[in-house]
Amino acid sequence: MDPVKLDLSQLTPKNKMKQTMQEKTDLIHHSPSFESILSQSFVNVNNLQQESDMMVQKLAVGEVDDISTVVLSVQRAELALRMITEVRNKLVDAYQQLARMPV
Secondary structure, three states: OEEEEEHHOOOHHHHHHHHHHOOOOOOOHHOOOHHHHHHHHHHHHHHHHHHHHHHHHHHHHHHOOHHHHHHHHHHHHHHHHHHEEEEEEEEHHHHHHHHHHHO
């Protein structure tokens, strides 16, 4: 029995490594940017707020009879607004921490 046995079956071929690296690079290039994700989130929150306002107006004029759908719409918009506000607060906090770091 050889105490120093070289097991080559565990090694990855060079061409397979290049292919894997290329796949990961392609994934990075095709993923959305942070800016686009954040701006899309703002658009979604705004749309939820507008939908909520429209539902409340329809309830006020009698076009909607089911108050539970209106309440659900308002709650969904409020939750989305709270979430995006917390994200903004975390981003501002992170920026302030970076600004305080000595160069």
